[in-house]
Amino acid sequence: xxxxxxxxxxxxxxxxxxxxxxxxxxxxxxxxxxxxxxxxxxxxxxxxxxxxxxxxxxxxxxxxxxxxxxxxxxxxxxxxxxxxxxxxxxxxxxxxxxxxxxxxxxxxxxxxxxxxxxxxxxxxxxxxxxxxxxxxxxxxxxxxxxxxxxxxxxxxxxxxxxxxxxxxxxxxxxxxxxxxxxxxxxxxxxxxxxxxxxxxxxxxxxxxxxxxxxxxxxxxxxxxxxxxxxxxxxxxxxxxxxxxxxxxxxxxxxxxxxxxxxxxxxxxxxxxxx
Amino acid sequence: xxxxxxxxxxxxxxxxxxxxxxxxxxxxxxxxxxxxxxxxxxxxxxxxxxxxxxxxxxxxxxxxxxxxxxxxxxxxxxxxxxxxxxxxxxxxxxxxxxxxxxxxxxxxxxxxxxxxxxxxxxxxxxxxxxxxxxxxxxxxxxxxxxxxxxxxxxxxxxxxxxxxxxxxxxxxxxxxxxxxxxxxxxxxxxxxxxxxxxxxxxxxxxxxxxxxxxxxxxxxxxxxxxxxxxxxxxxxxxxxxxxxxxxxx
Numbered sequence: 001x002x003x004x005x006x007x008x009x010x011x012x013x014x015x016x017x018x019x020x021x022x023x024x025x026x027x028x029x030x031x032x033x034x035x036x037x038x039x040x041x042x043x044x045x046x047x048x049x050x051x052x053x054x055x056x057x058x059x060x061x062x063x064x065x066x067x068x069x070x071x072x073x074x075x076x077x078x079x080x081x082x083x084x085x086x087x088x089x090x091x092x093x094x095x096x097x098x099x100x101x102x103x104x105x106x107x108x109x110x111x112x113x114x115x116x117x118x119x120x121x122x123x124x125x126x127x128x129x130x131x132x133x134x135x136x137x138x139x140x141x142x143x144x145x146x147x148x149x150x151x152x153x154x155x156x157x158x159x160x161x162x163x164x165x166x167x168x169x170x171x172x173x174x175x176x177x178x179x180x181x182x183x184x185x186x187x188x189x190x191x192x193x194x195x196x197x198x199x200x201x202x203x204x205x206x207x208x209x210x211x212x213x214x215x216x217x218x219x220x221x222x223x224x225x226x227x228x229x230x231x232x233x234x235x236x237x238x239x240x241x242x243x244x245x246x247x248x249x250x251x252x253x254x255x256x257x258x259x260x261x262x263x264x265x266x267x268x269x270x271x272x273x274x
Numbered sequence: 275x276x277x278x279x280x281x282x283x284x285x286x287x288x289x290x291x292x293x294x295x296x297x298x299x300x301x302x303x304x305x306x307x308x309x310x311x312x313x314x315x316x317x318x319x320x321x322x323x324x325x326x327x328x329x330x331x332x333x334x335x336x337x338x339x340x341x342x343x344x345x346x347x348x349x350x351x352x353x354x355x356x357x358x359x360x361x362x363x364x365x366x367x368x369x370x371x372x373x374x375x376x377x378x379x380x381x382x383x384x385x386x387x388x389x390x391x392x393x394x395x396x397x398x399x400x401x402x403x404x405x406x407x408x409x410x411x412x413x414x415x416x417x418x419x420x421x422x423x424x425x426x427x428x429x430x431x432x433x434x435x436x437x438x439x440x441x442x443x444x445x446x447x448x449x450x451x452x453x454x455x456x457x458x459x460x461x462x463x464x465x466x467x468x469x470x471x472x473x474x475x476x477x478x479x480x481x482x483x484x485x486x487x488x489x490x491x492x493x494x495x496x497x498x499x500x501x502x503x504x505x506x507x508x509x510x511x512x513x514x515x516x517x518x519x520x521x522x523x
Contacts, residue, residue, distance in 0.1 A: 159423060159444070161421075162422070162442075165420055206460075
């Protein structure tokens, strides 16, 4: 008898590019797998794939998402098992096709197949509001809306929230809407204090959705990306810890927001770095 | 409220000091707003109405509002009207909304001519069934129970529009009727899109990019004036100009 799973499709989206969607997708998927949930993370950015690099599996990509949609390969062939966590799988994007490869039916069929064997399906959306982004959010149950503390990012997130509410399958079917969570990335308390960046309160007031995590700006994110290790696995990084908090909140734990205040840097920290 | 001057008599002592002082004060007076010039139907209406509130109105001063009649060029016989009112134990003290002829006739009948004053409550004398009551407009209502996000456009055709949430910057809400926003208006709101000038825009937080009532629009590159920015307020057309008024001060 097949085990019944209550799987959840989570889209990581933002509208705007370069705000940290792929970093967030990689860390969220890894974080869920670290806690024992069987998780797959899918790269919807056809033609500009990055997730495999951040997950450190770029040399193991043979088949991709588009091959599976076109039935040129099975899911089993295309899924890449993470080296560190056996509960974590990556479904990479195609580097050679374009976004027209996606069809609602094709993506839906793959989603259904994944729902049979995974607890969480994390969809890493491309930037923009075109087909790739629409497909990434279409089947979602929950959404992580990644926003930087600046007006253009907030505006684009607002746009994406409108699309979530209007164009997703849940909206079309008229069932309970997608659960929206706000993730603020690249948050720099000092620059908020000086007025260069929008504050948490400003962003929340403008977007009006529940805040699930604030990821502070940190060099460790870039280092982690270059090393192909999701930053959530770096316990010494404040960004990694903030992602761990986010996962705990996503799973229903109460955790106060951390790393929101300007750090008083001591002389040792100034010399050796944070 | 009618502003009045009245003369206050001071002590009867005639040997010293002035005989009186002039002071200003304001009184709330009931207004008899005539919707018909037919004295017989006015008489009937007054009898009915005063019978219910006889002691309350006994010897009460009344202002007669004839605006409705003067607008239509209907005449009133003020001396007969005053006689009628006194016979009902109410005192006609003045007239408002009269045209020049009516003013002269009212003065002749011993009434004062009052100007200004805002109507608060009306004592309406039921008219002979000549005209239907004025209805500014009648629209259905369209309710949107989620925020309107950047890039979205909502149009309520032949309807009022109620938004249970905020209208974000870059979003647009349009209605042929009025627009009510239970949240912040940060985008564009256009009421009376098919030309109804009686429509209004209401929002709990007014921070619009653009507002328009019946095609009269205003763009806000900067904030609204401090007195209204970010506050609950309404936007309406007054003498063909957009006016902004806080709600619930």
